Amino acid sequence: MEWIRRTYDVPARHGMRIEYDGKPATISGAGGGYLRFRIDGEKRRTVGHPCYRIVYPAVPEPVRPRGWCKHCMQDRAMTADGVMGRHHWSGRNYSAYGSKRWSEPCPGSGKPPWKPVRNLTHPGEQRTEASR
Ligand SMILES: [Zn+2]
Numbered sequence: 071m072e073w074i075r076r077t078y079d080v081p082a083r084h085g086m087r088i089e090y091d092g093k094p095a096t097i098s099g100a101g102g103g104y105l106r107f108r109i110d111g112e113k114r115r116t117v118g119h120p121c122y123r124i125v126y127p128a129v130p131e132p133v134r135p136r137g138w139c140k141h142c143m144q145d146r147a148m149t150a151d152g153v154m155g156r157h158h159w160s161g162r163n164y165s166a167y168g169s170k171r172w173s174e175p176c177p178g179s180g181k182p183p184w185k186p187v188r189n190l191t192h193p194g195e196q197r198t199e200a201s202r
Contacts, residue, residue, distance in 0.1 A: 071083065071084060071099075071100045072144075072145070073100075073103070074100055074103070074105065074120045075145070075187075076138055076143065076145075077103070077120075078120045078121055078190075078193055078194075079187075079188040079189070079190045079193065080120055080121070080124075080126050080189065080190050080193050081126050081127070081129045081189040081190075082097060082100070082105060082120060082126065083097065084097060084098070084099065085097060085098075086126070086127065087127060088107065088124055088125060088126055088127070089124070089125040090107060090109060090116065090118065090123055090124050090125075091123045091197060092197065093109050093110065094109070094110045095107045095108060095109040095110060095116070096108055096110075098115055103119075103120075104117050104118060104119060104120070105117070105118055105119070105120050105124070119194075120193070120194075121193040121194025121195065122194055122195055123195065123196060123197055124193070124194075125191060125192055125196070126189070126190065126191045126192075126193075127191065128189075128191050129189040132147070134147045134148060134149075134155070135147075135148045135152075135186060135187075136148060136186070136187040137154055137182075137183025137184070137185065137186050137187055138183055138184045138185055138186075138187060139154050139157070139159075139176060139178035139181075139183065139184065140154075140178050140181060140182070140183065140184040141159070141176055141177050141178030141181070142157075142159040142176050142178055143184070144157075144159070145187050146178075148183060148186075152182065153180050153181055153182055153183075154176075154178050154179055154180060154181055154182070154183055155179065156175065156179045156180070157175075157176050157178075157179055158173050158174060158175055158176060159173070159174070159176040159178075160172060160173035160174075
């Protein structure tokens, strides 16, 4: 889902209410670059491209602008100077003895973002009034 948000500049989240082809629907998951959602009143799930005939709800602008960190590729707050704010990144090291979590300041802090976080409501192709 994060990959979809980052790639298509949309606010997609699990459980989000969207409109698909003019019908209300709820996002139920993501996989392989596609969104899975259930149209209200339908039993089967629909799989669709995140930019095809989907309208996302408007997301309020965050108090601080956000960007995708070039280093950890996560959605993080930015400073007034337009660079990535201080943040940590974490992961897990695996060895023959087990695994250990680590967390350290992200090298992307203080650097320009890979791109700003955007929340497009009408990405890509939409059905036009004429084709309804
Ligand atoms: Zn980072």
